Amino acid sequence: MKYLPFLLFMLVINLSAQPQAPNRIDSKGNKQGLWKKYDKDVLIYEGNFKDNIPVGEFKYYHANGKLKSITLFIQGVHEVKTTIFHANQKKASEGVFMDQIKHLEWKYWDENETLISVENYDHGKKTGVWKTFSPTTGILLEELNYLNDKLHGTAKTYYTDGLPCTVENYINGKRNGIAESYFIDGKLSITGPFHEGFKIGIWNYFDQNGKLRKVIEYKKSEIIKTYLVFYDRSQEIKLNQDGIAYFIFENNKTNVITKKGESITITDDPYTVKEWADVFSFIPVNSKLHVAHSSIKGFKEMGDGSISVEIIPALPYTIYSRGDEATMVKMLFNKELPKLE
Incomplete structure (x- = not known):
């Protein structure tokens, strides 16, 4: 019996050293530590809480048990980085939510893990460069610039082989400055200026041999004069x-x-x-x-x-x-x- 106090002491030490059970709620009703959420024995998510606030990495699952997404809580629910997966477990999209709206750079992939688009946001508003890529070749097909949800800056489109298709310039959502269109072989087809979304001034039209063929003078997108060039x-x-x-x-x-x-x-x-x-x-x-x-x-x-x-x-x-x-x-x-x- 003289060893009983020592045995009880060791038992307490061993119990305290073991990991705590998941889904723990403290005396104040707050979730603490590891939580695993199930729906009819199917794991829905798993992750850690501190004082009822999610912290660190959370994993979410499809009904078939496959990984659906991984969310990293950086500042509680204020700043969250999320990676979403296709059914084949290839990465589908990745980006940051700030106060539950998209923020900074977002990337999207197809089921073959080919990058198909890149988007940029400033607290939910389109801001910065947006790119679209061919899912078969990875070639850049479109490159746009936004500011406060409106096109602002250079907007470019490309043919499937990467040669330029169109080049336009925007200010606050309206076309301004020189615009250009190209034939599929990369030769210039049309060029002329915009102002506040309207065609103005002289626009030149070329044939596929590079010869000038038509000149149109515009005023607020209305044709003033047309010249044919032979x-x-x-x-x-x-x-x-x-x-x-x-x-x-x-x-x-x-x-x-x-x-x-x-x-x-x-x-x-x-x-x-x-x-x-x-x-x-x-x-x-x-x-x-x-x-x-x-x-x-x-x-x-x-x-x-x-x-x-x-x-x-x-x-x-x-x-x-x-x-x-x-x-x-x-x-x-x-x-x-x-x-x-």
Whole structure:
């Protein structure tokens, strides 16, 4: 019996050295230490509390037992870093919550763990660089800059091979400054300035060979003047679109007839002419004649399905039109839209 006090002392020491049971609540009703939350024997989360406040790392699980997310409580619930996982346990997203709203950098991955986007926030508001990547190649597809939830700074998009597609500049959510668009091979297609979201000044349009083809002057996104640019071999010929009556295609050359009756020879082929003198201002009357809407003054049914077309300045021979081309001429004088079948 003389050893009983010693044995009791050792028992107390051993018990106090063992880890405390999970899900402990202290005398004040606060959660303390390790907690494990279950739903019908399925672990939902596990983590540590101090005075009812989560601290350190918490793990959350799917109903099938797989890891759903890991949350690191840095300043209680004030600042929290979270990593979320796909069903295959690959990382899906990672970032910081500040007072339960997104803050600083957030990254997102697909199920193959390929980075697909990067976002930046300032207490829930989009601020800083946002990037989008191709999930198949990892190539940057879009790079935007934000300030207080509005686009601010340079905005760039890219083709799937990484070559530039568009470059724009924003101030407080509105496009300002020079904008550029590119063909898929990286050559410049369109360039011009914006002011407060409106197109202004001179905009230049190029073909895929790098040749200037159209110049449009804007005022608050309204077209003031349009110039078409053609070529006689290497010589550039810039013409006011409103002054062009029609184009005549013959003998491997193109003659431009102005509304004043002047004739200008260019070496551009019919396909190129029709591409830039487009259907919004010109239509093909037949295979050899491409006419401005305003230069077509009337037509007459010929009884065989064709029509004769009156144009100005007049040509020394009758102009005939058939098929789809005749239909387009008639539509210029038909105030009703064609019926859909």
